[in-house]
Amino acid sequence: MTSVHEKELEADRRRNLEDVIKHARWEAEAARRLGRRWFELRDEWLIKAHEADKEMWEDARVREALVKAILAKDRVPRASRTQYSKAYQTTQKSKG
């Protein structure tokens, strides 16, 4: 890969990380400000999403494939911290 592509990808990744950070801060502020109302809204969404998943699992083949996939994933070592370190260092550099 050329350095131009690397730079573009790096910039893209940095922007993405900044969005993640901004959104997580907003979410925490909303959870703090709205309190129980926040849980009401969030949980309604979580429950609906879960119900949709349950319909999918009614198919025995889907169930079996899903369990197999989960167990296979467990045998793979977890992702390293490199991803964060690289993106975060870039973010810091750009600020400095």
Next chain:
Amino acid sequence: MAKEFYRDEGERVVISDAIVFDRRGGVIYLFKPRLTPEDVIASKFAAVIDEAGVRYAIVAGYIAILFGRARRSDDIDFVLEYLGEDKFVNLCRKARRAGFTMMQGNIESEESVRDVYRGYLVRGYSVRFMYGDIILPNIEAKLATTSVHRYVIFHSIRVVVNNEYTLRVSPLELQIAYKLYLGSDKDIGDAIFLYTLFKKIISLQELHMWCGRLGVDCGVLGGDNW
């Protein structure tokens, strides 16, 4: 709940009308209108572990979700104190009675449970428990094998939900530093969420200590005292 409960007073810190922290007992009180499948599964499994007399702490993504992060998780991670084979068999017996099955083996068969213990748990792999016919989220249980795992269990904080049940979760400072260490977008989001929500009660000294030990820069959290 009386209105006075929601005022910062002495050792009581109000995060929102849903979350109150009591410094004296190191307890977080959480009040939410209804429970999600994640909450139900976590509470049922915590009750099983408590009944089996095993110490534990919940770690990872479910902590942020428990406190309101709007995302889903495939698993609820439990770190269990190191336990022998017989104690694990006993725990599985109780889990079966509570409606759990096991992904890696047959929870009805003691032989299978012992095989899972030897083939997975003692080798450092986690064991997954499903509640009823629910595949996701499931419980991912692993034994405490590192000093960080042991710290998490022995310094876990209690979360009392709706005054109905109690969960033990990892200290927030360690959880935030560990999430930064893991480093995916999702993990960084969780760390920022927890830090921003619990700013009032987080010990910066402890957070710095864990960031130092794990070799991560906490500057991304954007606090006032970095």
